[in-house]
Amino acid sequence: MNNILKFKNKKTDVAAQDEIYNFAYLDENTKRMIRRALIKALCIPGYQVPFSSREMPMPYGWGTGGVQVTSSCLTTDDVIKVIDQGADDTTNAVSIRNFFKKTANIETTEKTSQASIIQTRHRIPEEKLKEKQILVYQVPIPEPLAFLEPRYQETKKMHALSEYGIMHVKLYEDITKNGHIETAYAYPVKTNERYIMDPSPIPKFDNPKMNNNPAIQLFGAGREQRIYAIPPYTEVTSLDFEDYPFDPSKAPHKCSICGSNESFLDEIITDDDGNRSFICSDTNYCNQRMENN
Amino acid sequence: MQPILSVHNLNKYYGNQVGCKNMNLTLYPGEVVGVVGESGSGKTTFINSISGNLIPDSGKILIETGNETIDFLEISESLKRLLIRTELAFVHQNPRDGLRLDISAGGNISERLMSIGQRNYGNIRQTIFKWLDKVEIDKSRVDDFPRTFSGGMLQRLQIAKNLVTSPKIIFMDEPTGGLDVSVQAKILDLLRKLVRELNLSVVIVSHDLAVIRLLADKIIVMKNGEAVESGLCDQVLDDPQHSYTQLLVSSVLQV
Numbered sequence: 158m159n160n161i162l163k164f165k166n167k168k169t170d171v172a173a174q175d176e177i178y179n180f181a182y183l184d185e186n187t188k189r190m191i192r193r194a195l196i197k198a199l200c201i202p203g204y205q206v207p208f209s210s211r212e213m214p215m216p217y218g219w220g221t222g223g224v225q226v227t228s229s230c231l232t233t234d235d236v237i238k239v240i241d242q243g244a245d246d247t248t249n250a251v252s253i254r255n256f257f258k259k260t261a262n263i264e265t266t267e268k269t270s271q272a273s274i275i276q277t278r279h280r281i282p283e284e285k286l287k288e289k290q291i292l293v294y295q296v297p298i299p300e301p302l303a304f305l306e307p308r309y310q311e312t313k314k315m316h317a318l319s320e321y322g323i324m325h326v327k328l329y330e331d332i333t334k335n336g337h338i339e340t341a342y343a344y345p346v347k348t349n350e351r352y353i354m355d356p357s358p359i360p361k362f363d364n365p366k367m368n369n370n371p372a373i374q375l376f377g378a379g380r381e382q383r384i385y386a387i388p389p390y391t392e393v394t395s396l397d398f399e400d401y402p403f404d405p406s407k408a409p410h411k412c413s414i415c416g417s418n419e420s421f422l423d424e425i426i427t428d429d430d431g432n433r434s435f436i437c438s439d440t441n442y443c444n445q446r447m448e449n450n
Numbered sequence: 451m452q453p454i455l456s457v458h459n460l461n462k463y464y465g466n467q468v469g470c471k472n473m474n475l476t477l478y479p480g481e482v483v484g485v486v487g488e489s490g491s492g493k494t495t496f497i498n499s500i501s502g503n504l505i506p507d508s509g510k511i512l513i514e515t516g517n518e519t520i521d522f523l524e525i526s527e528s529l530k531r532l533l534i535r536t537e538l539a540f541v542h543q544n545p546r547d548g549l550r551l552d553i554s555a556g557g558n559i560s561e562r563l564m565s566i567g568q569r570n571y572g573n574i575r576q577t578i579f580k581w582l583d584k585v586e587i588d589k590s591r592v593d594d595f596p597r598t599f600s601g602g603m604l605q606r607l608q609i610a611k612n613l614v615t616s617p618k619i620i621f622m623d624e625p626t627g628g629l630d631v632s633v634q635a636k637i638l639d640l641l642r643k644l645v646r647e648l649n650l651s652v653v654i655v656s657h658d659l660a661v662i663r664l665l666a667d668k669i670i671v672m673k674n675g676e677a678v679e680s681g682l683c684d685q686v687l688d689d690p691q692h693s694y695t696q697l698l699v700s701s702v703l704q705v
Contacts, residue, residue, distance in 0.1 A: 314531075318531055320531065322564040322565020323564075325560075325564040326550075326557050326560060326564060398569055399570045
């Protein structure tokens with residue numbers, strides 16, 4: 158099968174692709190259905206649009222939602238980058254990148270600035286995104302109220318009527334228990350002053366990057382069958398209290414490879430004596446800095 | 451004086467079964483109306499229908515907010531729910547129905563405050579302490595989970611949770627049901643104090659005539675989904691006219 162899938166030339170091989178897989182795996186009707194959901198999602202920033210998620214050739218929890226969204230957005234001219242926790246070279250990132258290389262025969266890159274579509278699991282790249290770029294998030298649980306109100310019908314009503322008191326109860330509990338807001342990832346945000354949204358499990362460090370971002374941000378949850386989106390230049394605010402304002406927070410260290418003081422860091426235990434070192438979670442950002450120095 | 455709540459010809463059926471039929475009620479500010487009757491007489495259906503928990507089949511419910519009269523059954527869902535969490539309060543018989551058990555006592559009290567837009571942790575905390583004090587729960591229990599509370603404390607917590615936004619009308623469905631007699635007495639004492647102090651307008655449902663006699667100014671006696679007798683509490687209980695009310699009054703245990 159691999160032989161048949163080795164395309165020589167994008168344009169002439171469209172016919173050949175059709176016999177095996179459609180371009181970018183999903184069939185055109187499915188892509189159309191997903192694009193409709195995406196457009197609706199972009200029109201109502203932060204609103205969760207149901208879509209009929211397809212069975213993908215990967216387990217739930219591995220980015221089936223993100224892959225379906227990416228697949229529906231891809232054109233033959235796109236350049237795709239896939240990151241997993243900021244890294245280009247982890248299993249999830251490599252396998253999804255290969256998946257699209259194989260089924261869509263498109264160019265891939267590790268450079269944030271060169272990608273037209275970036276599929277991400279749990280990070281926003283350090284490098285500022287530009288207009289005409291699309292950032293696709295893989296989302297495990299799209300409903301920010303899920304852990305507070307288990308009834309889906311009820312959460313739908315709460316969204317529709319902006320009944321968001323309970324969301325602050327969670328933050329209240331955090332402050333009461335820990336003296337500060339303990340939520341460090343999947344930190345709830347309000348989109349366009351209307352819908353409360355789960356930004357997927359990105360660190361709260363990345364939350365400010367969603368605000369007024371020139372790129373299109375799309376969120377796909379495959380198992381939960383929901384799509385939501387933030388259009389370019391949309392206001393995204395993190396929830397907080399007047400006397401306990403939102404704090405993106407950052408480990409008080411430098412990257413031990415590139416020396417960056419600004420990037421989000423991974424903590425790595427380096428030996429059995431409990432020594433630690435901190436390195437950039439965004440591998441491309443770190444590499445670029447090393448190359449430039 | 452304008453009634454704060456008036457109900458006209460309210461009907462609620464469950465299929466062919468009568469829930470409640472032709473019910474009327476007027477509640478003036480600062481007044482307590484008791485609804486009594488045996489199990490299955492439609493008390494709970496009635497209070498659920500007028501508080502927004504159930505949608506009645508026909509009738510009219512008017513709520514006076516101070517600057518306008520709201521037709522409760524005609525307003526939009528969003529306005530209705532806003533009213534329910536600001537101007538109205540519902541105290542359930544089982545406090546576990548009205549509380550979030552995996553959220554601390556303070557968190558439970560704070561929910562209504564935050565849902566109306568309070569965003570200052572320090573102020574919210576102060577209000578919580580004030581209310582814990584009012585319902586006689588020790589301040590040190592503020593961060594404990596409701597599941598560690600006794601039945602009586604849970605009920606007092608539920609009352610605090612509901613009253614924190616100073617609602618105009620409070621509905622209570624058997625607030626002392628399932629509690630032992632001494633705890634019942636404490637809750638009743640507390641309710642009576644709050645009603646007088648805060649000038650609350652209350653509709654209270656109970657099968658316990660003693661509770662009603664203690665708290666209510668007016669009374670409605672229900673049987674088979676209909677009001678058989680209504681009037682001033684003392685008058686009805688001391689001189690019952692309808693045979694069912696007579697039966698009810700005479701079956702109270704004399705200790």
